[in-house]
Amino acid sequence: xxxxxxxxxxxxxxxxxxxxxxxxxxxxxxxxxxxxxxxxxxxxxxxxxxxxxxxxxxxxxxxxxxxxxxxxxxxxxxxxxxxxxxxxxxxxxxxxxxxxxxxxxxxxxxxxxxxxxxxxxxxxxxxxxxxxxxxxxxxxxxxxxxxxxxxxxxxxxxxxxxxxxxxxxxxxxxxxxxxxxxxxxxxxxxxxxxxxxxxxxxxxxxxxxxxxxxxxxxxxxxxxxxxxxxxxxxxxxxxxxxxxxxxxxxxxxxxxxxxxxxxxxxxxxxxxxxxxxxxxxxxxxxxxxxxxxxxxxxxxx
Amino acid sequence: xxxxxxxxxxxxxxxxxxxxxxxxxxxxxxxxxxxxxxxxxxxxxxxxxxxxxxxxxxxxxxxxxxxxxxxxxxxxxxxxxxxxxxxxxxxxxxxxxxxxxxxxxxxxxxxxxxxxxxxxxxxxxxxxxxxxxxxxxxxxxxxxxxxxxxxxxxxxxxxxxxxxxxxxxxxxxxxxxxxxxxxxxxxxxxxxxxxxxxxxxxxxxxxxxxxxxxxxxxxxxxxxxxxxxxxxxxxxxxxxxxxxxxxxxxxxxxxxxxxxxxxxxxxxxxxxxxxxxxxxxxxxxxxxxxxxxxxxxxxxx
DNA sequence: GTCATCCATACCCCGAGGGTATAAGCACGG
DNA sequence: CCGTGCTTATACCCTCGGGGTATGGATGAC
Numbered sequence: 001x002x003x004x005x006x007x008x009x010x011x012x013x014x015x016x017x018x019x020x021x022x023x024x025x026x027x028x029x030x031x032x033x034x035x036x037x038x039x040x041x042x043x044x045x046x047x048x049x050x051x052x053x054x055x056x057x058x059x060x061x062x063x064x065x066x067x068x069x070x071x072x073x074x075x076x077x078x079x080x081x082x083x084x085x086x087x088x089x090x091x092x093x094x095x096x097x098x099x100x101x102x103x104x105x106x107x108x109x110x111x112x113x114x115x116x117x118x119x120x121x122x123x124x125x126x127x128x129x130x131x132x133x134x135x136x137x138x139x140x141x142x143x144x145x146x147x148x149x150x151x152x153x154x155x156x157x158x159x160x161x162x163x164x165x166x167x168x169x170x171x172x173x174x175x176x177x178x179x180x181x182x183x184x185x186x187x188x189x190x191x192x193x194x195x196x197x198x199x200x201x202x203x204x205x206x207x208x209x210x211x212x213x214x215x216x217x218x219x220x221x222x223x224x225x226x227x228x229x230x231x232x233x234x235x236x237x238x239x240x241x242x243x244x245x246x247x248x249x250x251x252x253x254x255x256x257x258x259x260x261x262x263x264x265x266x267x268x269x270x271x272x273x274x275x276x277x278x279x280x281x282x283x284x285x286x287x288x289x290x291x292x293x294x295x296x297x298x299x300x301x
Numbered sequence: 302x303x304x305x306x307x308x309x310x311x312x313x314x315x316x317x318x319x320x321x322x323x324x325x326x327x328x329x330x331x332x333x334x335x336x337x338x339x340x341x342x343x344x345x346x347x348x349x350x351x352x353x354x355x356x357x358x359x360x361x362x363x364x365x366x367x368x369x370x371x372x373x374x375x376x377x378x379x380x381x382x383x384x385x386x387x388x389x390x391x392x393x394x395x396x397x398x399x400x401x402x403x404x405x406x407x408x409x410x411x412x413x414x415x416x417x418x419x420x421x422x423x424x425x426x427x428x429x430x431x432x433x434x435x436x437x438x439x440x441x442x443x444x445x446x447x448x449x450x451x452x453x454x455x456x457x458x459x460x461x462x463x464x465x466x467x468x469x470x471x472x473x474x475x476x477x478x479x480x481x482x483x484x485x486x487x488x489x490x491x492x493x494x495x496x497x498x499x500x501x502x503x504x505x506x507x508x509x510x511x512x513x514x515x516x517x518x519x520x521x522x523x524x525x526x527x528x529x530x531x532x533x534x535x536x537x538x539x540x541x542x543x544x545x546x547x548x549x550x551x552x553x554x555x556x557x558x559x560x561x562x563x564x565x566x567x568x569x570x571x572x573x574x575x576x577x578x579x580x581x582x583x584x585x586x587x588x589x590x591x592x593x594x595x596x597x598x599x600x601x602x
Numbered sequence: 603g604t605c606a607t608c609c610a611t612a613c614c615c616c617g618a619g620g621g622t623a624t625a626a627g628c629a630c631g632g
Numbered sequence: 633c634c635g636t637g638c639t640t641a642t643a644c645c646c647t648c649g650g651g652g653t654a655t656g657g658a659t660g661a662c
Contacts, residue, residue, distance in 0.1 A: 004379055005306050007619095021640060034620045036640065041618095046383055048390025055627040055640055063390030069577065070382035070442075077378045078305055081371035082347055089349025089364030141371075156573030158456045272457030272573075276370065308650095322609060335651045337609065342649095356609055356658040604662090611656070618649090625642070632635090 006078055008042045009071050011035055012050065016068045019058045080141030080271070087144075094123040095278050098134045099147035101223075107162070107289065108147060114285045122278060131223050138271060145282060146269045149241070157269040160283050167261035168245045170231045170238035171254045178254035185260050191237045194221035194230065228253060240264075307379055309343045310372050312336055313351065317369045320359045381442030381572070388445075395424040396579055399435045400448035402524075408463070408590065409448060415586045423579060432524050439572060446583060447570045450542065458570040461584050468562035469546045471532045471539035472555045479555035486561050492538045495522035495531065529554060541565075 014024040015035070025032040043050050050064040060068065087093060095115075099108055112124050129137060135153045137143035147162070148154065169188060171178045177187055221227045221236070224244055230236045232252040241264035245255040268286050270279050315325040316336070326333040344351050351365040361369065388394060396416075400409055413425050430438060436454045438444035448463070449455065470489060472479045478488055522528045522537070525545055531537045533553040542565035546556040569587050571580050 003308070004383055005308065007304070007306065009379075009382070022638085030619090031621055032640075033622085033642080036642095038619080040641095046386050046390075048387055050386075053640065056629065056638080058640085061390065062394065063386050066389035067382055067386040069575070070378065070385055073378040073572075074375065074382060077371065077374040078310075081310070081368055081375060082305055084371055085347050085351075085364050085368040086349055088367035089347075089362065093363060155459045156457050271374075274370065323607085331650090332652055333609075334611080334653085337611095339650080341610095354609065357607080357660065359609085606661080607659085609656105609658085612654085613652100614654105615652080616650095619647090621644100621646080623643085623645105625640105627638105627640085629638085630636085632633100 004042065004045055006074065008038055008045075009067075009074055011038045012042055012067065013071050015039060015051065015058070016060055016064060019060075021053075021058065076139040076141075080139065083141030084144070092123055094125050095145065095282065096125045096127055096137075096143045097145045097147070097282075098127045098129050098137050098143040100131065100134060100149060101128050111282075111286045111289045114289050115282050118281060118285070121281075134269075138269060144270065144276070145279065147266060148269050149264060149266050154267060154269060156272060158272050158274070159267040159269045160287065162266045162268055162286060164263040164265040165241040165243055167239050167258050167264055168242050168255045169258050170228060170240055170245065171256060172231060172234040173252045173254050175234075175237075175254065178256065180256065183256050183258045185258060188237060188239065188258070192235065194227050194236045194238060224248075241266075305343065305346055307375065309339055309346075310368075310375055312339045313343055313368065314372050316340060316352065316359070317361055317365060320361075322354075322359065377440040377442075381440065384442030385445070393424055395426050396446065396583070397426045397428060397438075397444045398446045398448070398583075399428045399430050399438050399444040401432065401435060401450060402429050412583075412587045412590050415590050416583050419582060419586070422582070435570075439570060445571065445577070446580065448567060449570050450565060450567050455568060455570060457573060459573050459575065460568040460570045461588065463567045463569055463587060465564040465566040466542040466544055468540050468559050468565055469543050469556045470559050471529060471541055471546065472557060473532060473535040474553045474555050476535075476538075476555065479557065481557065484557050484559045486559060489538060489540065489559070493536065495528050495537045495539060525549075542567075 018024040022032045025035040048063040134146040134148045138146045319325040323333045326336040349364040435447040435449045439447045528539050
């Protein structure tokens with residue numbers, strides 16, 4: 001029925017990426033004829049044509065587009081299986097937790113310590129990763145748990161909210177809005193906003209507060225320090241969690257609370273439906289450590 | 302590196318299920334020696350031992366348990382890829398929407414009609430499926446969109462809430478609590494609650510309102526009509542969305558609002574991170590149709 | 603001790619996956 | 633209008649690995 005193999009999907013994706021059998025074959029390290037044959041076989045197995053190819057051009061059919069959209073889920077699942085199995089097979093299995101840099105360092109440390117004190121607890125490795133990397137690491141199995149922030153990253157995971165922070169606008173020191181004590185989302189409409197590289201449109205809407213039009217101009221941003229640098233240069237305006245502002249006091253940037261912006265919620269996330277025992281324990285520890293932690297910063301009404 | 306193939310994972314799961322190489326081989330339709338060899342090869346590829354086997358017994362190692370937990374994600378992903386590709390390859394591609402029986406029939410019909418009226422809209426197939434089936438259909442690609450209810454089913458999908466309903470308790474007509482006009486969660490503690498078959502512990506906690514201990518006794522339930530039958534027989538007590546109660550007036554069952562129970566939210570769900578254009582259109586239609594629909598029933602404070 | 607059960611080993615076979623050579627289709631330039 | 637270059641498809645061969653059968657070896661039941 002559907003004896004589709006991972007290798008065939010790898011071949012498919014190479015061709016779909018290159019839209020050229022010869023180049024794809026080179027990339028895969030095989031010759032072109034076997035690749036053509038493998039694709040034909042895949043098409044026969046699934047029962048639909050994936051490419052339209054004349055002798056000069058290769059293009060994806062609608063079915064091919066559909067398959068391309070699904071392949072990464074397969075690769076992620078296989079990769080996750082291998083990664084997690086290898087970790088579980090080590091003499092001292094460890095739980096890998098990933099978090100974005102700079103947010104809630106103290107809380108994270110306390111949670112990890114709390115977990116480590118449990119009887120029979122596995123070793124915990126904390127991996128600090130860049131913007132958007134947490135979700136990818138969770139998907140492909142390099143991590144078991146993640147502390148993530150922006151709502152759109154939650155997609156596809158089970159989550160437990162840890163805490164919410166109000167948002168502040170990061171403005172160039174001389175900006176006209178910096179003269180005001182507080183702001184509202186309305187004030188920010190039309191200003192250049194940072195463009196995150198992997199952000200889907202949905203995520204950008206979330207950042208902007210969901211009630212306003214999507215700002216489509218502003219510099220490409222990869223991490224928070226780059227964002228602040230761009231703000232200082234007057235290239236953009238940031239809508240950031242208050243803790244990030246507190247950890248980065250700068251004379252050339254003014255932080256002003258945005259009272260009606262959606263709060264920035266940090267959640268602990270793990271693969272959807274996972275029933276691993278340590279997850280339950282870790283999440284419980286995280287929640288219990290939480291109540292003893294006070295999140296400071298200006299409170300939104 | 303990780304040239305793990307789907308076939309090997311199928312073999313692995315068969316052995317993990319049976320914990321017996323010979324029976325697993327029979328189930329797979331192959332002989333036992335090639336199966337043993339395939340498992341060894343898989344162990345060599347991943348680099349960890351998956352089973353401890355003496356000549357009398359086979360058991361999973363911790364690594365084997367980890368792999369078993371991940372395999373279904375791989376099978377789902379492959380199955381989803383094949384299903385969706387086949388549908389996309391048909392001469393008239395269709396979008397498959399699945400929903401649980403009886404909930405929001407009118408709303409669903411209106412949404413589907415609204416979508417069908419869009420220029421260039423694909424044909425929409427609506428599949429009514431049993432309890433818990435919606436999530437499975439979304440995972441393995443038999444469906445593209447789902448209307449689902451209980452929070453634990455959301456796991457792993459992108460969602461957009463459609464509407465919330467208050468919860469009512471379904472009690473046997475003669476039950477002592479039936480004499481009261483309204484109830485609170487506290488009143489239900491200790492009563493037998495239905496046990497859904499595929500429910501993870503997390504889901505059961507959600508059903509109970511998340512603030513109370515998990516009730517572990519009560520009959521096994523597969524669908525809502527079975528639930529009501531069991532309530533009428535005095536076997537259990539249901540905590541159900543108000544619309545379900547309204548569609549099933551019965552003299553032998555008393556419905557009483559549970560004021561502080563978490564509301565029952567129906568959401569529209571689709572595979573996490575999917576960027577298919579019709580999903581955005583469909584969700585938009587669903588949201589816009591929503592505002593014209595009034596959800597009746599007792600309002601919770 | 604004998605037997606049954608079950609996994610591992612040994613050995614064979616064939617087909618699928620991969621390679622080379624080449625044909626065939628098509629755009630483009632002279 | 634005909635080469636030339638680029639690309640995919642076909643033909644053919646080879647090798648490796650997946651699958652089969654036969655059997656060994658370990659272990660628990662009786």
